[in-house]
Amino acid sequence: MNAATAITTNSTSNELAPVLEDSVRRYVRASASEATIDAYRADWSCFSTWCDENGRNALPASPETVALFTAARADAGDRPVTVERRLAAIAKAHKVAGVDSPTRATIVRETMKGIRRAIGTAAKKKDALVTPRLLALLNATGDDLRGSRDRAVLSLGFVGGLRRSEIAALELEDVRFADAGALVTIRRSKTDQEGAGRAVEIAATGSETCPVAALRTWIEAAGLEAGPLFREIDRGGNRLEDGRMSDRAVARTVQRLAKVAGVSGDFGGHSLRAGFATSAVGAGVARELVMRQGGWKSENVMRGYVRAAETFRLNYSAALGL
DSSP states (O other): OOHHHHHHTSSOOTTHHHHHHHHHHHHHHHOSOHHHHHHHHHHHHHHHHHHHHTTOOSTTOOHHHHHHHHHHHHHTTOOHHHHHHHHHHHHHHHHHHTSOOGGGSHHHHHHHHHHHHHHOOOOOOOOOOOHHHHHHHHHTOOSSHHHHHHHHHHHHHHHHTOOHHHHHHOBGGGEEEETTEEEEEEOOBTTBTTOOOEEEEEEOOOSTTOHHHHHHHHHHHHTOOSSBSSEEEOTTSSOEEEEEOOHHHHHHHHHHHHHHHTOOSOOOTHHHHHHHHHHHHHTTOOHHHHHHHHTOSOHHHHHTTOOGGGTTSSOHHHHTTO
8 A cells, every 4th residue: 555545545535645645656757765654654554553553543643642653663673773764654644734744742742751771773784795705605606697697786875985875766878888897876765755866886807806897797798778777587597677776686696695605794785885985994995985986965973874983993992001
């Protein structure tokens, strides 16, 4: 069920239904990220279903209803960041309906404050695919069409410092080859909701793991002429499907190859981006260049991706005479 249907089929006035349906559909179409669209749909469905089961109105919802829902989701195991995302979906639904959002009420804010204190807000981050790990995954790819795609996905995502959603959204026309490498245009991203875009330089190395060579090989092997850069491939591994490779498929690819390569860790699509930042800083690349490549606007945010590179960089024990 989509977001508009979820809202209009819940207990609300008939007068609101046409406005809600049109507004939510416009909002969903304008959303930049497929992952964000899916999350908001799921969050609204979760809330409206809970309201139906507990005999409460989802729209307009009372502050007490929303506070009870947040507590119920925390008790069910949702992390604070997930509960906050669900509140954002509830707030958006009320905004497009032209009614006051109950999420701003004191009882909701205090409930959320208590959830943060009780559960904690530290986000669980995926392990970084630093260079040695990435090379192990590249060596684990097959010689079929899927292997060709996977090598291009991994190497491009790593060197470009790309999010999994950015990898999945790429079109063939977003790639321009030159003698020195390739210029990849990221048309829209999580921190670029207006679609200003940015260009990412992928330099050629001439090595067996050159990302530019992997990208060329994939495009030629797949016979791509237009449309999505990365496509789904059948289970046999050699037939190209019409569908675009989703951002979740990018994450599954990383996880599958990590298992094949015998690389232990909690990996996902974001492991490529984290691996780039960690490896680049560890190799001595200037922070401003790392930020530009990965599209980070804040050094504090980028620093959150730099993990092993800065661990034990300074031996405090020795410095303090221990």
